[in-house]
Amino acid sequence: MMAVTQISGNGIELVERPIGRVLEFVAFHFPPEGAFVVGWPAAPGAVRHDTLGGPGLLHFAPARWLAPSPCAEIAALVAAAEEAAGTCVDVTGKWREFALGGPRAGRVLASAVNVEAVLEGRECAAITMFDCPCILVRVTDGYRIWVRSSFATDFIAAVQSLRLPA
Amino acid sequence: MNGTQRRGTRLTDTSLRFTFDGREYCGQVGDTAASALLASGVRAMGRSVKYRRLRGVLAAGPEEPNALFTVGTSPAVIPNVYAPQLELRDGMVLKSQNRWPSLKYDVASLLQVGSGFFGAGFYYKTFIWPSWHRWEATIRALAGLGEAPGTCELPPPAVEHFSCDVLVAGAGAAGLAAARAAARAGARVVLCEREPVCGGELEFEFATIEGRPALAWVDATLVELASLGVRVLTDTTLVGGTGGEYVAHHEPGGVPGANSVYKIRPVAFVIAMGAVERPIAFINNDLPGVMLLGAAERFLARYGVMVGSNLVLFANHDRVYAAATRLASAGMRVCAVVDIRDSGALGAEATAQRATLAQGGTECLLGYAVISAAGGSHVRRAIVAPLASPSATRVIACDVVLVSGGWGPSAHAGLQEGGTTRYEEGLAAFVAMDQPEGRENAGAANGLLELPRVLIDGAGAGTRGARRAGADGDPGATPIASGDPAPRLVPFWRSPADRAGEKRQFIDYQNDVNVADLRATLEEGFVDIEHVKRYTALGFGTDQGRIGGLLGAAILAELRGEPLKDVGTSRLRPPYHSVTMSSLAGLRVGARLRPMRRTPLHDWHLANGGVLEPMDLWMRTRYYRQNGPAVFEAGIAEAQRVRTSGGIVDGSTLGKIEVAGPNAAVFLDSLYLNKASTIKVGRSKYMVNLREDGMVLDDGIVLRLADDRFIATTSSGHGGHMLSHFEHYRDTEWSGRGVTVTDVTESWGVIVVAGPQSRTVLHSVLGAAWQPVLDTLTHMAFARGAFGGQDLTVLRASFSGELAFELHCRPSITVALWEALIAAGFKPYGLEALDILRVEKGYLVSSELNGETTPFDLCMDGLVKLGNPCVGRDLLDRPAFHESDRPRLVGVRALDGKAIFYGGAQLTTAEQPNRPCGYVTSSVYSPTLGEWVGLALVSRKQPEGAVLDCRDPVRIGDCRVRLTSMVHYDPTGERMKS
């Protein structure tokens, strides 16, 4: 699936990005026990970037990491972790990925949450926005948002219907 | 009406036209409804709620109790808009409220004749005989404020959540000083101001700040704030907030339309919301033409409106002389200044101003009070008398009486969460105390009125706020200033009056509460201010006691013979002033009221005749339009087709939880009545969960993918609940380790293929690779493979009683797989048909698994006997679960094989016709059996075969039914095991 622009205009760009296999790695215990593999994003809200520089492994909930479209490196990290400390679940189809950009991207999110407070001290946050469960990551050119699939259409409609005064 | 343009700080030269009560008027862009009407000589702007007395505008702010207008034409009207805040636009249509048929001639004003009956609390004592309902219609027509809109075209507000270092509410002298100090110190500052312009009373006060006239200082400060990055929000009121988050409401133009709601988390909060002027009560103090002194000043300075030609001023403090001087210099004739104090009470500046006024022809009376105002439809005369001998009255001809009894700090923002106040003698008002860390009052809100002290207070609060947020910069020097003198106020609440006169000394204008009402309330035994408030309605309404609250408390204190500080005022609550409902609703309006969850096939259903309905947050197809004229016929047709050849249904909403880890099996064992650990890899089992109190919680199929990996399915309606149940158990009660729980509901689309032809159709769709698997797959077994390059699981299980397969596939290919099945000849069916099929087979859904049924009630004794220790087992033995008349699940059919009965119908015996022994949980018309069949929960005392009366007096009437086995169709299950 190609990247599909959902909303463009008024300083907002919401683009749905293609997403392939998606894994959730779940550790047996929180805080994770034993030594995790080197380079594992262990802190709450930590994000490990993949070889392309985008968010590759997200610690978005206690003992739960999201690996969207994992590159080889991230897949290897997850496989190594599974041996010792938890299980890997293939959740392909559960999350849809969006890129929110444009000068008013922050204002879009501010309609739902206090972005500054939510992302304080972390790179990713599990948050409900416009009644849709999401994972939010700030990236250089805006935000990356993973939305639970069954809510995705509603999420797009909510952003579309926002009235953002100049 | 006036040919020349007025000049005012807010006005432009462009004219506009508007309509008020059907008549056209002119105004200028920048005018509010109140200012333009006053300028046109209109005095009467409404009538009061109870006595329907003619009223004019009293205040120049949202504390205005009388002039509330309805904007627009029916049915798209917006009622109760504050006239002094409502900015006019060309062509606006306005109406006054509370009058019929017109403002001038109001039929209900004749009620004043019977006013003796309508004192405080009259509705507790009157209109009881012969019956309240006889009077109800009349009272409803007279009650209330404004016309309810028939349509609403207001857009949802813009909502914004943000943080800042220092939030300053109020952009008067204190607020501007606070914002400037904080911003200079390096803090991120947000300043909100309810008026469209900043400055507060600096708009008209005689003041110089830092060597400049006050308004020039305001402008310069705003420029500096902008350069320091301060966000200034005008037309924005701080309406409330708790726990560190404050809500500000932006309503541009003073009328709902393009509203915004801000939710702000500041590190520090400075409340600089000023003080509200209060009147003094005298007879007929509610006549059009009686206004607050500050209101007249504001109408003059901002809108260039002269509220009258011959003014009488009435006050108890020094500032009345400054005000009189300003009003006189604008061209209005100040006939008299009536000061209740003695000459010794005046300060030097006031004495000098008084002398100048007297030289100009103003009668300056000391130790006098305005006893009453008179004039019919508006003020024409003021009757004054010395306080020493109130009967020695004199008449002064005038057209306006401007009254000021002092000011009460706007401490709402600091008191809405509770808190204490202290009584400030110099102000005769209450000031908030005991603010939590990071929040403080400044300026008039803190009980200070003199400009130099106000600026110091504001700058100090702003600096402290900045420091708290970690901004260490230099806040700059506090501005040097001079302004109006200290008020030197002597508390005075009402002029002398006899009992008859007290009935027309108004305290709360909006609810027509007068001094006589307070006296009567006390006599009836309501003493505490909170009781008095509720009995008289003092402080209710849109002004929330800002005009009459303190006045009422003071008069109550006088009548009780106690000091005001012992009486106190009633508790303040948000919102600070009226907030339109659409702002409170926020984004959750219309289609956005609740989220809608969609399956991967959602759009296909909509495009192909599916009629969807909500179930929890999901939208599910009830039936397909092409199969019948309505749901009943379509459901039957779809169900019949499944039994004769087959069909497909979207089961994607089925809850699916993946449980994995070395202890997955043991974990699941402890959550289900029967054991998961005995399921072989590649097979599944029907399993039942209990709640911790022993009731049946849910049922579902558990698939074993591997030794250490399972998928537990739950019923669609219970999905989220079961997930939480698993999570909670794992994280709290479960003492083991090595288990993970993951929601994979949205990771798998589910298509159920059911019917005698299902295997054949699947052969053709899934291809040769799947054929051997499909042929050998036994009941409750599953196989995993691929379709279209994506994972596919095929589970042989049946909820319809036919040969059936559940396909679990990734959402990206669900539509393709579905369409392939359609192309192969199967048609879709919906929930209605699903229900028919499952009732025929006696399968359970939430009607039976309703949280009130035990496993014994649901004939699961066999599962209980397995003895698996699990959640809920502990309480299964209790006597209540084994009583002899506990319900038991049975089938039910009409005795004559023809009658119709519905779920919810009650079942009774001939012996006890008024005491049901059970009820029908589900019922459907079975096309296969040609009659209505159902399931029921009936007392164990009724055996299979018993004949009962089925009672449904409201919907369809009664019939007779017999109890049967739960499985109405194919009791041996041959069809699904073929």
Added chain:
Amino acid sequence: MTRLTCPFCGPRELREFEFHKTLPEPGSTPYARVYERVNRLDDSLEHWQHVQGCRGWLLVRRNPSSGAVLETVILGGGAQ
């Protein structure tokens, strides 16, 4: 109290959390564990779930009279 600090997510609005139950007294019978609770005015141990955030389960020690939260601990990872 309009915010609760989730040990994983940080301070979040109270509406993101769902109260589940007050813990039963230690050593209660099975019946008491399900049905009986002791109301403590000043010290209540409770289970809350961060349903609109990380879905983690929290053990919260709270003063119900003042609303002050004394301590919050996360219990194992929540399912997603």
